[in-house]
Amino acid sequence: MQRILNNPDNIVDEMLQGFLKAHSDLVEGGENPRVVKVKNIPEGKVGVITGGGSGHKPAFIGYVGKNLCDAAAVGEICSSPTAVAFLDAAKEADQGKGVACLYGNYSGDNMNVKMAVKMAKKVGITVKTVVANDDVASAPKDQREKRRGVAGEVLMWKVGGAKAAQGGDLDEVIAAAQKAIDHTRSVGIGLTPCTLPAVGHPNFEIKDGTMEVGIGHHGEPGIEVVPIETADKMAKRMTDIVLPDYPFEAGDEVVVLVSGLGATPVMELYVLYNEIDKILKEKGIITYRAYVGNYFTSLEMSGATLTIMKLDDELKELIDMPAYSMGLKQE
Amino acid sequence: MQRILNNPDNIVDEMLQGFLKAHSDLVEGGENPRVVKVKNIPEGKVGVITGGGSGHKPAFIGYVGKNLCDAAAVGEICSSPTAVAFLDAAKEADQGKGVACLYGNYSGDNMNVKMAVKMAKKVGITVKTVVANDDVASAPKDQREKRRGVAGEVLMWKVGGAKAAQGGDLDEVIAAAQKAIDHTRSVGIGLTPCTLPAVGHPNFEIKDGTMEVGIGHHGEPGIEVVPIETADKMAKRMTDIVLPDYPFEAGDEVVVLVSGLGATPVMELYVLYNEIDKILKEKGIITYRAYVGNYFTSLEMSGATLTIMKLDDELKELIDMPAYSMGLKQE
Numbered sequence: 080m081q082r083i084l085n086n087p088d089n090i091v092d093e094m095l096q097g098f099l100k101a102h103s104d105l106v107e108g109g110e111n112p113r114v115v116k117v118k119n120i121p122e123g124k125v126g127v128i129t130g131g132g133s134g135h136k137p138a139f140i141g142y143v144g145k146n147l148c149d150a151a152a153v154g155e156i157c158s159s160p161t162a163v164a165f166l167d168a169a170k171e172a173d174q175g176k177g178v179a180c181l182y183g184n185y186s187g188d189n190m191n192v193k194m195a196v197k198m199a200k201k202v203g204i205t206v207k208t209v210v211a212n213d214d215v216a217s218a219p220k221d222q223r224e225k226r227r228g229v230a231g232e233v234l235m236w237k238v239g240g241a242k243a244a245q246g247g248d249l250d251e252v253i254a255a256a257q258k259a260i261d262h263t264r265s266v267g268i269g270l271t272p273c274t275l276p277a278v279g280h281p282n283f284e285i286k287d288g289t290m291e292v293g294i295g296h297h298g299e300p301g302i303e304v305v306p307i308e309t310a311d312k313m314a315k316r317m318t319d320i321v322l323p324d325y326p327f328e329a330g331d332e333v334v335v336l337v338s339g340l341g342a343t344p345v346m347e348l349y350v351l352y353n354e355i356d357k358i359l360k361e362k363g364i365i366t367y368r369a370y371v372g373n374y375f376t377s378l379e380m381s382g383a384t385l386t387i388m389k390l391d392d393e394l395k396e397l398i399d400m401p402a403y404s405m406g407l408k409q410e
Numbered sequence: 411m412q413r414i415l416n417n418p419d420n421i422v423d424e425m426l427q428g429f430l431k432a433h434s435d436l437v438e439g440g441e442n443p444r445v446v447k448v449k450n451i452p453e454g455k456v457g458v459i460t461g462g463g464s465g466h467k468p469a470f471i472g473y474v475g476k477n478l479c480d481a482a483a484v485g486e487i488c489s490s491p492t493a494v495a496f497l498d499a500a501k502e503a504d505q506g507k508g509v510a511c512l513y514g515n516y517s518g519d520n521m522n523v524k525m526a527v528k529m530a531k532k533v534g535i536t537v538k539t540v541v542a543n544d545d546v547a548s549a550p551k552d553q554r555e556k557r558r559g560v561a562g563e564v565l566m567w568k569v570g571g572a573k574a575a576q577g578g579d580l581d582e583v584i585a586a587a588q589k590a591i592d593h594t595r596s597v598g599i600g601l602t603p604c605t606l607p608a609v610g611h612p613n614f615e616i617k618d619g620t621m622e623v624g625i626g627h628h629g630e631p632g633i634e635v636v637p638i639e640t641a642d643k644m645a646k647r648m649t650d651i652v653l654p655d656y657p658f659e660a661g662d663e664v665v666v667l668v669s670g671l672g673a674t675p676v677m678e679l680y681v682l683y684n685e686i687d688k689i690l691k692e693k694g695i696i697t698y699r700a701y702v703g704n705y706f707t708s709l710e711m712s713g714a715t716l717t718i719m720k721l722d723d724e725l726k727e728l729i730d731m732p733a734y735s736m737g738l739k740q741e
Contacts, residue, residue: 082675094678097681346464381412381673410739
């Protein structure tokens, strides 16, 4: 493996130590070493937390920051945090106003968050949840509850974090974050697989000359494997999947988020975005704000995800609010 | 090639179009389509420009922003911008106070900048230059003028941009940027090569199980090729090269910048940073600020660079100044 590693069993701890040292002006470790929290959480607000497996940087800990998440629970590589880590993240974030736990739809996370919610109740902390399910490729439209959460989670955190920072109560924060994810659809295309450090070889295969449409962040199979095509055709394929699902239509104002999966040069994300923007313009869809970069990755996987969120006045205001974390800085 | 591309000959234009659309709140194209400039450059300040080949994102155009560079000239992949592009960047940035051109030490860039300076003089624009040469591995210490510029350029832009924003005159901006790079040393370790899109196969080789110490951003050979080692040993090897060269010593306050080369998971950069931080602490060197992420890349190359800058009071103030661009956002 051509990687920067010590003992793969220690990678999450060492990464966390490095992360906390590098960003000590902004974040600190929780009492639980698998929790990262904002320094000086503003008083009196609803807590906002998230959590998930490691290897998706900036997700999840990179979205702990000002007007974003107050704390995050950290799992092993591509593996859910424990229920106790989610509970401890809630404890760090709670100020008696309750905690919104905004996370992605994976069986391990669902199980651990559910347990954490019960445990929190016993210690007097109200935790309500929003489960991101923006990945169109992972289940039919009439089974949205089965869909995975992918890069749309970033917009969910942005919106939920901003609502809490505005002074929204728990139900308002939950409603805003739920609206954000309900208004959001994503799809990914994978070009090369990734290797879990402790395994040492790719845990799935993408043959050279092919691409996997609808791939998940852990290599979960998508809609189909097809011969690799030009960036313009990829853009058309991605918009053809995402746009009809919501559906996004002429006159809609949207946020567009194009994220690399880790190893794709950022230059290529702009090539892809260039064509996505053309397609949206042709359809009369108005891009209100765009994010292009590595916002939600999968170790050294190559490829990209496209996420589109339809805006209303409330979402616009929340998306526009300044934010500051390792993964998302916005004036 | 498992890449997101159309015709490789058009990649720079398509990337630029995508970049300008995605960041239209902050930047715009110059009259020359190979120039990117800040929208609404503050009046009356010294201009700060840079430029270089494409494929190193966020460098170079990702550092066009507030309190950073005012404009950048854009070259083909891994190839210098033209003299006219540098000249046109200077024209966009000039407000009669002169222009500081802060770029990296490569023969093509040197030649084109030199020509641009002469052409600028003819049209009444004073352009003075600082040539970054922070890469320790590229020449012996007594031949610093032969050394390449690598990720230390980011700190040079940060400092030069801040000095200009403070109202420094051209000589003061040049002096601050020169001081920044004189106080800065870098080294890179390459783990996998990169492929120029128009070529279609790697333009140099790094054998599996080995790493290239001192590699340049275009695969320029470094000090030695050795068997791949643990992150901790890489950290020791990098600090053993960088620290004695300046030299950085006990009591020094420094900025540390760890940049990925493109395809290395950011998680691994934190693992590397964790050990670098330990080594600096053991030596009594004080980390005043750290940057960890993909700040200066080489397409989909794997590996990392370490950059260290020694601070004095002036550099501290300039490094601390807020900045806002696609590649560097700092409160």
